[in-house]
Amino acid sequence: MIGSGIKRGTAELAVLSVLQEGPLHGYELARRIEQQTNGALHFTLAALYPMLYRMEQQRWIRGSWETSANGRKRRCYRLTLAGKKKLSPLQREWAELFRALQRLTKVSHA
Amino acid sequence: MPDWPELVRQGLSGLALDANEKDEVHLELAGHLEDSYEAFCRKGLPEEEAVHRAMELVSDWADLQHRILASGKGDPMQKRVHQLWIPGFLTFILSTTLLMTLQKLGFRPLIISWNGTPGTILFYVPWLLSLPFLGALGAYFSARAGAARAIVLLASTFPVLALATAFILMFPIDMIIEPIAGNHVDFGIVATAILKDGASWLLVPGASLVVGGLLVSFLFRRRPPSQRAAITSETTHA
Numbered sequence: 001m002i003g004s005g006i007k008r009g010t011a012e013l014a015v016l017s018v019l020q021e022g023p024l025h026g027y028e029l030a031r032r033i034e035q036q037t038n039g040a041l042h043f044t045l046a047a048l049y050p051m052l053y054r055m056e057q058q059r060w061i062r063g064s065w066e067t068s069a070n071g072r073k074r075r076c077y078r079l080t081l082a083g084k085k086k087l088s089p090l091q092r093e094w095a096e097l098f099r100a101l102q103r104l105t106k107v108s109h110a
Numbered sequence: 111m112p113d114w115p116e117l118v119r120q121g122l123s124g125l126a127l128d129a130n131e132k133d134e135v136h137l138e139l140a141g142h143l144e145d146s147y148e149a150f151c152r153k154g155l156p157e158e159e160a161v162h163r164a165m166e167l168v169s170d171w172a173d174l175q176h177r178i179l180a181s182g183k184g185d186p187m188q189k190r191v192h193q194l195w196i197p198g199f200l201t202f203i204l205s206t207t208l209l210m211t212l213q214k215l216g217f218r219p220l221i222i223s224w225n226g227t228p229g230t231i232l233f234y235v236p237w238l239l240s241l242p243f244l245g246a247l248g249a250y251f252s253a254r255a256g257a258a259r260a261i262v263l264l265a266s267t268f269p270v271l272a273l274a275t276a277f278i279l280m281f282p283i284d285m286i287i288e289p290i291a292g293n294h295v296d297f298g299i300v301a302t303a304i305l306k307d308g309a310s311w312l313l314v315p316g317a318s319l320v321v322g323g324l325l326v327s328f329l330f331r332r333r334p335p336s337q338r339a340a341i342t343s344e345t346t347h348a
Contacts, residue, residue: 026138029143045142045167049135050177057182065134108140 012060013090014041016083019061023078026052047066052077060086111149112161114140121171124254126192127184135178143167172330179256193257199266201248201319205269209237209242231310238318244269245322253330262330266323270316277308 010093018024024032028094029052030043054060060083079087118140125132143164150160168174179189212234223230245266252265264271281304285297 025141027142030142031149036186044169045139046170046174046177049139049142049174050181050183053178053181072144073137074141075134081164 001044010094012055015051015055016060016079016087016090019077019079019085023076025074025076029077112142116191118143119260121168122175124256126174126179126189126255128188142227176256192255193252193261194265195255197248197251197265200251201244201266201271202272205241205244208240209234212237231306238314241315241318245319246326249326253326259327262327263320263323267316267319270312270319274312277304277312341347
């Protein structure tokens with residue numbers, strides 16, 4: 001059954017999936033998502049940070065200040081254990097939605 | 111290059127978080143804008159254009175502030191203090207002080223009374239006319255701190271809510287104390303007096319306050335809705 005919060009879940013899925021590859025700060029996270037989806041998914045600043053803060057409250061991700069090689073302080077986010085557990089059902093939901101849409105439109109994906 | 115943290119501080123001036131959290135948010139968003147600016151510069155954009163493009167990333171600071179507060183970041187108690195108690199008490203203190211000043215200055219209220227019924231309805235017209243502004247002021251501070259609409263309206267009508275609480279407590283206490291003191295209490299007389307006082311001090315002032323509160327609430331609502339999709343699927347502009 002596809003959850004009602006699938007739209008928000010999609011954004012969360014994107015963030016959790018990218019953070020699974022390693023810790024990133026907000027700008028890099030948004031850039032990575034945009035790059036990996038060929039610009040199809042584009043986060044606005046007003047969408048990204050409130051979502052990161054919400055996900056941090058839910059303890060799916062954890063932010064900590066780190067100093068980069070050029071001496072700049074950036075807040076890096078990393079996936080927590082709870083975040084990893086959240087990722088699997090989200091991936092299943094997304095896959096289910098994708099299959100459902102395929103059945104509906106009868107379009108086979110490449 | 112602009113002072114990015116200062117620009118963010120100005121944009122999010124009403125962020126109702128504690129000082130440390132606020133600084134962290136300012137620094138984090140400033141870092142994002144700075145990184146974006148540098149990326150635009152690397153693409154060959156002139157500095158001015160790069161700054162402009164970076165600043166375009168935040169189209170509505172009030173909306174961003176509202177979303178950050180709605181995300182659950184920060185201490186809920188602190189948020190409640192900034193969103194309700196401070197604006198509410200400010201409205202309460204200002205309205206009470208103004209009323210007392212008008213009374214001291216000898217302003218006479220408009221008195222409405224009916225023959226044969228106890229109590230009169232008093233209207234301090236200048237005071238009533240000032241209440242929409244005071245309600246708007248309380249609502250403004252509340253909305254600026256990122257409060258939801260209901261809290262904004264509560265903050266704007268706080269003086270009458272405080273008074274209503276006093277009325278609600280006064281009525282049963284009076285009904286208990288008066289018989290103990292040996293006075294006969296006619297429920298009808300007390301109820302009529304309370305209704306009239308309620309009109310003088312609660313209903314009409316409440317309506318005046320809520321006018322200001324609704325106006326501010328409406329003006330703050332004109333920003334893009336915060337519950338829009340958290341992600342957009344538009345392609346990026348080259």
